[in-house]
Amino acid sequence: MARIIVVTSGKGGVGKTTTSAAIAMGLAKKGHKTAVIDFDVGLRNLDLIMGCERRVVYDFVNVINGEASLNQALIRDKHCDLLYILPASQTRDKDSLTQEGVGKILEDLSKDFKYIVCDSPAGIEKGAHLAMYFADDAFVVTNPEVSSVRDSDRMLGLLSSKSRRAEQNEEPIKEYLLLSRYSPDRVKLGEMLSVDDVQEILSLHLLGVIPESKSVLNASNSGTPVILDEKSDAGQAYADIVARYLGEDKPHRFIDEKKGLFGKFFGSK
Amino acid sequence: MSTDFQKTPHAVPALEFKSSSFSVPVLVLSGNDLTAIDHQLQKKIQLAPEFFKNSPIVFDVQDLNKQDLDIDIAELTGILYKAGLLPIGIRGGNELQNNKALELLIPIYSQHHSVSTESLPKEKNKPETQKVPSAEPKTESSTTLITHPVRSGQRIYSTGDLIILAQVSAGAEILAEGNVHVYNTLRGRVLAGVLGNEEARIFCSDLQAELISIAGNYKVSEDLNESIRNKPVQVYLQEHTLIIKDIV
Ligand SMILES: Nc1ncnc2c1ncn2[C@@H]1O[C@H](COP(=O)(O)OP(=O)(O)OP(=O)(O)O)[C@@H](O)[C@H]1O
Numbered sequence: 471m472a473r474i475i476v477v478t479s480g481k482g483g484v485g486k487t488t489t490s491a492a493i494a495m496g497l498a499k500k501g502h503k504t505a506v507i508d509f510d511v512g513l514r515n516l517d518l519i520m521g522c523e524r525r526v527v528y529d530f531v532n533v534i535n536g537e538a539s540l541n542q543a544l545i546r547d548k549h550c551d552l553l554y555i556l557p558a559s560q561t562r563d564k565d566s567l568t569q570e571g572v573g574k575i576l577e578d579l580s581k582d583f584k585y586i587v588c589d590s591p592a593g594i595e596k597g598a599h600l601a602m603y604f605a606d607d608a609f610v611v612t613n614p615e616v617s618s619v620r621d622s623d624r625m626l627g628l629l630s631s632k633s634r635r636a637e638q639n640e641e642p643i644k645e646y647l648l649l650s651r652y653s654p655d656r657v658k659l660g661e662m663l664s665v666d667d668v669q670e671i672l673s674l675h676l677l678g679v680i681p682e683s684k685s686v687l688n689a690s691n692s693g694t695p696v697i698l699d700e701k702s703d704a705g706q707a708y709a710d711i712v713a714r715y716l717g718e719d720k721p722h723r724f725i726d727e728k729k730g731l732f733g734k735f736f737g738s739k
Numbered sequence: 740m741s742t743d744f745q746k747t748p749h750a751v752p753a754l755e756f757k758s759s760s761f762s763v764p765v766l767v768l769s770g771n772d773l774t775a776i777d778h779q780l781q782k783k784i785q786l787a788p789e790f791f792k793n794s795p796i797v798f799d800v801q802d803l804n805k806q807d808l809d810i811d812i813a814e815l816t817g818i819l820y821k822a823g824l825l826p827i828g829i830r831g832g833n834e835l836q837n838n839k840a841l842e843l844l845i846p847i848y849s850q851h852h853s854v855s856t857e858s859l860p861k862e863k864n865k866p867e868t869q870k871v872p873s874a875e876p877k878t879e880s881s882t883t884l885i886t887h888p889v890r891s892g893q894r895i896y897s898t899g900d901l902i903i904l905a906q907v908s909a910g911a912e913i914l915a916e917g918n919v920h921v922y923n924t925l926r927g928r929v930l931a932g933v934l935g936n937e938e939a940r941i942f943c944s945d946l947q948a949e950l951i952s953i954a955g956n957y958k959v960s961e962d963l964n965e966s967i968r969n970k971p972v973q974v975y976l977q978e979h980t981l982i983i984k985d986i987v
């Protein structure tokens with residue numbers, strides 16, 4: 471049986487797709503057969519971030535409609551044999567996804583894969599609902615600002631009441647906080663909420679902090695998930711997150727501002 | 740006659756009268772200005788719109804009659820219907836008012852009928868002219884215990900007391916007919932005594948609420964004094980005023 475992870479947020483543009491690509495790659499690189507599904511029908515971009523946009527023949531909606539088999543639609547990643555991408559359709563509208571159809575695909579994938587990562591669209595409408603409905607774990611991506619935190623809170627409410635696990639009275643979805651686009655300097659200036667502020671409002675298990683980083687843009691321009699850029703701070707942050715999710719004990723990083731040379735020499739904080 | 744009846748094929752009883760008691764909110768009127776009633780009713784209902792939707796209601800005009808204030812029963816029921824309530828009785832009306840109510844197919848309740856005043860020990864030995872509370876507590880109230888966080892957009896309603904062990908987020912709403920206890924941070928909207936129980940209290944270990952209300956008397960976040968924020972407090976009603984105090 472696969473473990474189904476939804477990457478969700480409520481608010482748009484906070485880093486869900488970046489995160490989905492990175493952790494799916496991270497899990498696969500750790501030796502787990504992983505599929506990543508783009509639920510953002512009409513606005514596909516997971517395939518761009520994964521650098522497989524030119525190999526898309528069939529998509530998620532084709533499979534649901536029975537126009538293609540899962541095997542035909544799944545694209546094997548060019549960097550890692552254990553990673554597969556199920557792209558979204560650009561031409562269909564959002565109503566093409568049905569709960570039954572999604573459930574069937576996840577069930578089929580579960581037989582063969584260890585992890586299934588669902589990249590949720592923004593909002594709390596149908597697409598977002600279907601992305602999280604069957605989840606076992608939820609990665610709630612939040613930016614350190616009030617509106618994003620509030621939307622995450624709303625999404626957490628839906629996870630605990632409108633998911634399959636909630637409806638069938640099963641053990642609830644495991645929820646993790648991923649604080650993304652974090653900038654310690656701006657926190658210090660009072661322009662952003664701190665890790666503690668966000669934790670205090672959401673009271674959620676912190677899986678990791680991803681710093682605001684140029685490497686993310688570079689990675690998406692080149693179509694390689696940022697986790698493959700092992701020298702970058704964001705890449706390392708995602709590697710830590712995958713390791714922690716798999717049970718490794720890694721201290722949190724990227725929370726404090728970078729120490730200047732002076733700070734390094736004298737160990738001042 | 741009775742033997743005839745026994746011979747009929749319909750002797751198997753198709754119905755039976757049983758006695759059963761219900762608890763129904765009572766709207767106690769203290770003024771006869773219909774515009775004011777309309778306005779204040781809307782305001783109260785906005786605090787818990789879902790709860791009041793299609794709720795049966797008995798209206799009590801005894802206080803008005805004591806003050807010799809008359810009220811147009813037809814217009815009053817119109818206001819109630821408009822507010823989404825379903826009037827199912829009049830109480831404390833004079834003969835004219837009762838007749839008008841019957842015309843409108845609204846039954847008359849005497850004070851003896853009063854749905855569950857019996858369950859209030861305090862009321863027992865008092866004369867029947869005694870003013871009754873604006874809404875009776877349920878005969879069987881049940882406590883609701885919530886152990887998970889109440890998130891933005893979620894709503895919890897308890898017919899009795901409500902005890903919450905986790906945080907209540909901004910944008911969440913918790914309501915109880917009785918007391919509300921939150922042993923954590925309270926950031927959302929909290930309403931105790933929603934059926935009018937003025938004895939209801941609110942307790943929380945960290946007050947940051949967006950709105951607090953007891954029996955319809957409310958304060959919004961802006962009205963909360965800095966001195967009682969971010970710490971354990973209790974809230975109760977005194978002379979229709981919300982008192983917020985440290986828990987000692
Ligand atoms: N850690 C980061 N540092 C800098 N930029 C980032 C970071 N994470 C994401 N971004 C940028 O933010 C933008 C939105 O990212 P992404 O597409 O992953 O968000 P999303 O939540 O999937 O958006 P949508 O809600 O539209 O699906 C992109 O331009 C991306 O490059």
Ligand SMILES: [Mg+2]
Pocket residue numbers: 486487488510589590591
């Ligand atoms: Mg996206």
